[in-house]
Amino acid sequence: MKAFLRNTWKHRAHVVMALPVFLILFFIMYVPMAGLVMAFKNYDMTKGIWGSPWNGLDNFKFLIASKATFVQITRNTILYYLLFTAVGTFLNVVLAIAIDQLIFKRMGKTMQTLMIIPVFISYAAVQFIVYAFISSDTGILNKTFQMGTRFYSTANLWPWILLVVKVWKDTGYGSVLYMSVLSGIDSSLYEAADIDGANKWQSIWHITLPSLIPMVTVMLLLSVGNIMHSDTGLFYQVPRNNGVLYEYTQVIDSYVLNAILKTSNFGFTAATSFFQSVVGLLLMLLSNFLVKKIEPENALF
Amino acid sequence: MARNRKEQDLDLAPSRREKKTLGQYVLALLLLLFTLFCALPVLLVFISAFTDEKYIVQNGFTFFPKELSMTGFSTVMRYGAQLGQSYLVTIFITVFGTFLGLLVMSMYAYSISRPDFMLSKFLSIFLLIPMLFNGGMLSGYIIFTKYYGLKDSLWLLILPLCVSTMNVIILRTYIVNSIPSELMEAAMIDGAGDYRTFFQITLPLLKPSLAAVGFMMATAYWNDWQNAMLYIMSDSKKPLQLLLINIQKSIEFLLNNSNVPASVRAAMGGTIPQYSATMATVIVVIGPIMVAYPFFQKYFIKGLTVGSVKG
Secondary structure (H helix, E strand, O other): OHHHHHHHHHOHHHHHHHHHHHHHHHHHHHHHHHHHHHHHEOOEOOOHHHHOOEOOOHHHHHHHHOHHHHHHHHHHHHHHHHHHHHHHHHHHHHHHHHHHHOOOHHHHHHHHHHHHHHHHOOHHHHHHHHHHHHOOOOOHHHHHHOOOOOHHHOHHHHHHHHHHHHHHHHHHHHHHHHHHHHOOOOHHHHHHHHHOOOOHHHHHHHHHHHHHHHHHHHHHHHHHOOOOOOOHHHHHOOOOOOHHHHHHHOOHHHHHHHHHHOOOOHHHHHHHHHHHHHHHHHHHHHHHHHHHHHOHHHOOO | OHHHHHHHHHHHOOOOOOOOOHHHHHHHHHHHHHHHHHHHHHHHHHHHHOEOHHHHHHHOOOOOOOOEOOHHHHHHHOOHHHHHHHHHHHHHHHHHHHHHHHHHHHHHHHHHOOOOOOOHHHHHHHHHHHHHOOOHHHHHHHHHHHHOOOOOOOHHHHHHHOOOHHHHHHHHHHHHHHOOHHHHHHHHHOOOOHHHHHHHHHHHHOHHHHHHHHHHHHHHHHHOOHHHHHHOOOHHHOOHHHHHHHHHHHHHHHHHOOOOOHHHHHHHHHHOOOHHHHHHHHHHHHHHHHHHHHHHHHHHHHHOOOOOOOO
16 A cells, blocks of 8 residues: 555656546546436436436336337347448458559559548538438439439438448548558568469458458447447438438437437436446447457457 | 658558559459549539539539539628637637647556556556446436536537547557657656656657547547537537538528518528538538648558557
C-alpha cells in the first residue's frame, strides 16, 4: 500500500494528465450507467430518476405485454447487425485485397480516395441523396426504369435499400484498416510462394487471408458489444422516420430516440434500454471469452 | 518533405509481380464499377444543385440536365443569417471539440502507457468499461438535462463526442509502438519534467496519429445531428445538420399541410426550396469536409493502427 502511494506520488503528473478524461468519462459515461435503475422505477419527471418510486418488474411486464413492438425492434436490431456485419466484413476484406493486388497503383489510390468519400456525409444529408434515387415522382430509379414503385410506402423493400446505403457509405473506409495490415505483410513471403510455384489464388488463400484474421477478429469483437446498438442515422434519417416502414426499419435506438423526442413510454423505453445494455455486455464478455479459449493472442482483454 | 516523397515512391513502386495480365484488367474494371457506385450519388448532389427546379419536377433527378440554373443556391442564401450562425456553431464545436478531445485523450493515452505507473492498470480498465457497457440514450438524456441542467447547451454537443475509448486506444498503441521510449527517458535524464517530456517530445511525435484521429473526430462533430436534435432548442445554437433537418421538415410541412392557403403556395410557386435547393443545402453542409479530406487522407493508413487493449 505504501509502495503504491509512493508510486502514485512519483507519477502525480501522470495522474493530473489522466484527470480530464477520467472526469469526462465519469460524468458522461458512468453516471448514466447508474441511471439504468430507472428500468425498475415508475419514472416521474418531477421527482427525477433517484426520487421516483420503485415498481419492481412492472416495466418489464409492460414490455412483455406490448410484445409485438419489443420483438419487432429487437429482431430488426439483431438481424440488421448480423446482415451488415457479415456483408460488411466480407466486402471490406475483398476490397482491401483487390486494391492491394491491383498493379495499377496510382489508379488504385485514386479509386480508394473516391470510395472513402461517402463515409464523411452525414445521414441527415444522405437521406436527400437516397430520396433522389427512389422517390416515386422524381426518383432516378422510377424515371429511368418506369417502375412506378412507391419505395417510401413499401416496407419490405427497405432491408435491401438500407443494405445498399450501408455498403455505399462504409465499405470504402472500412477497407482502410485491412489495407494497413496488408501493406505490412513481408513481401518475401510472396516471393517464396512464387518460387514454390503457387499461383495468385493460392498465395491469397495461404498468405493474405491468414494475415488478416487477427484484425478481423479484433473488429468483430469490438462490434459485438454494439450488437444491440445501430447506426441510428441510417434507421431514423434514411427512411425519414416513416411510420409505415417501421416494421422493417425501426430498431431499438431509433425507437428510443422517438420516445425521448415525444416524451412518451419512458417505462417501456427504460426497460428496453436496460435489456439492451445488459445483453450487449454479456455478448461482449462471452465472445471475448471464446476468442481467448481458441486464440488467446487475438482476445481484447 | 524529402522523406515523404520517398515513401510515396515506395507506395507506387511496381508491385511484386508486374505482369499486366488479363486478370489485372478485369480487376481494374470491377474496382472502377465499385468506385462509380460510390462516387456517382455524390456527383448527383452537385448536378442536381445546379439543375433548374422546374426541370427536376418534370423529368425527375438526372445526371444529364438540359437546363442549368443557380436558383438552388439563391434559395439557400435566403436562410442567410441563420445559415451563417449555424456555420459558426458547427465550426466552433468541431474545432474546439476536436482540439480538446485530442489534448485530453493523448494525455490519458500517455499516462496509461507509462511503465511502472501502478495506477495505469486501473485507468485502463476504467477506460475500457464504457466500451462494454453503457447507460443508453434515455438515461443519458435525463441525467444531462435534468441533473446537469445542460438542456440547450453547446456542452452537450461537445462533451459526449469528445472522448472515445477507441481513439484513446489508437493513440496509446501509437505511443507504445511507434515512439521509442528511449526518447522520453533521454529527455527525463536531461532534466525535463513529466509535463515537458509529454508536450515537447511525445506530442510532436504523435502527429500522424493525431491527424488521423483528429480528422475522424472532426467529421463526427461536423456530422452530428442526434445530440443537436435531442438537446438544442434555440436558433442561435443550431448546428448545420439540425438546420438541414429543419429545412426538410418545413418543406414537408408546406407540401403536406392543407392549412397552408393555396394562395400562399401559389405565391411561393417553384420557390418552395424543394429539389435543387435542398441539394444546394447539402453541398453547403458537406462541402468543407470534402475540401479538407484529401489533405488528411495520407494519415489514415499510417495513423490508424489499432492494438489490443491489453497492457
